[in-house]
Amino acid sequence: MPEPRFDVLAIGNAIVDILARCDDAFLEARGLAKGHMQLVSAEEADRLYGDMGPAIEISGGSAANSMAGIASFGGRAAFIGRVANDQLGRVFTHDIRSIGVAYDTPAAENGAPTARCLVLVTPDGERTMSTFLGASVELDNGEINPQAICDARILYLEGYLYDPPEAKAAFHEAADHAKAAGRKVALSLSDPFCVERHRDAFLSFIRTHVDILFANEFEARALYQCDDFNAALQAASTDCPLAILTRSAKGSVIVSGNGAIEVAANPVEKVVDTTGAGDLYAAGFLFGLARGLPLGDCGALASLAAAEIISHIGARPEQNLGVLAKSRNLLS
């Protein structure tokens, strides 16, 4: 079998982030659950945007951020997700292509505009997200072809994709193709509320399709409906050959058939904005895995990428992660 063209192919919602700072009272007054992602209608998004302070626009989308991270490490990444043919869609398309990620999903010509995520960053650096899915919901299995899946070592799926029904169908079809082609399937649980919305479907999917599972402690506890991190870790390790559970500043745990490996978080001077922390963690891990590195080294690359992303505003790397990793002797 020829060498796959890509290290990782990801399928996700194609989103532009609109980031603004606010205080905790702003969130509370609007009933926004701090640290979480909620879905909003176009009207709700407009209302919230009208209330927000001055913002900046940066390409986002969970799995898309991860692919930008892999490209920044020097990896070969591809992305599937739908924008509209509008200004924000062109922004998303430019940004992901300009960093070297293969991205060819045709823009939707009619219907909803490009998806946007209103990201509110509080003084502690925590981000709270309100997402209008827009054209993202128009992703369908017409965009999934078996060859594209076969072309990548790892298929990476974001849990958020379970929200739009058509995308969920595409997600399942892609995973079937990957299994048939002998490729690995990786899943990120994305958000505890997202897990609550789709718990049973996620559990079934994980048990039948997923080789590599990413979750933070809140998502893992939501999935297994338990309060205890170690119980969630144990359950994940039973359901999945390789599970990686993250705990923010407390680091992460990689659990596989060979036991558990604890990975320390990289220290950062100041947490400016946690947006994309999980996405870039996954980027570093998957890049290492695709390149055949030991699991502990994958975890170190993951922590490095997560530390870079939370040191500045926005969920796309500002530094070249490959150069950064080499300077820390994590890559040769």
Added chain:
Amino acid sequence: MPEPRFDVLAIGNAIVDILARCDDAFLEARGLAKGHMQLVSAEEADRLYGDMGPAIEISGGSAANSMAGIASFGGRAAFIGRVANDQLGRVFTHDIRSIGVAYDTPAAENGAPTARCLVLVTPDGERTMSTFLGASVELDNGEINPQAICDARILYLEGYLYDPPEAKAAFHEAADHAKAAGRKVALSLSDPFCVERHRDAFLSFIRTHVDILFANEFEARALYQCDDFNAALQAASTDCPLAILTRSAKGSVIVSGNGAIEVAANPVEKVVDTTGAGDLYAAGFLFGLARGLPLGDCGALASLAAAEIISHIGARPEQNLGVLAKSRNLLS
């Protein structure tokens, strides 16, 4: 006469900045004059954007940045400039209104999209700009009414507005109204290339209409076609009751009928991005002037605002400048 509603009313091009990092070789390969602003067609903008790395979008526009600065100091500012009714136009409108600047220019419904400026930031923090004026050129004197001008202590005009012919006409009409109403007229020369394009018209306008002139040393030397900073300073002081010449890290000089005052630049830890340095300098100065502060104090506020803006990406303040100024005992 009643107290004017606004400290400053500005007229300028309404622009969204698209900022990306690049190295010097990138500029050289494309013949871009480092540190300057060039005008580009829609096609040239598309080509350059295609070549650029991943970017972020932040509202910009020289005079609009200055008004955002005045609002951040706690001042009352208004802005006139034309966007299109498109996504970037809505971004510009949201951002300037959300910081409290009065902005009511109707968006253009047809024709060119909202103006954008491709800002390339080199590792030394210098910015090089390529501007597609888009809907900005559709500003006309229909937007200038005498009452709006009379409502502000100071009318502030950006030199860049001389590039679109209709806007230039609006600019002149506004200045005539301001003079008739006994208001002050302030002008920023914007860019040495812009000065080269319009030297004679600028000189004539300054001598007949301008009370307060802002220029950096390159713009002042271009205006007076001299190599010597002091000669340019002398010439400006003859042409204009109050001239403020800036010299980046070497500080600035304020020259009026009472002689010259030297103002030190505020030290910054690292120059991240010089975009908006002149705009925020003008913001601090005009805010102080509108509030009746001595010229040296106006210069200190100007230097503070310029230092804040060059410490991060983008030309809109990230910190509340009023709070910052109070913490330095520059405002009570």
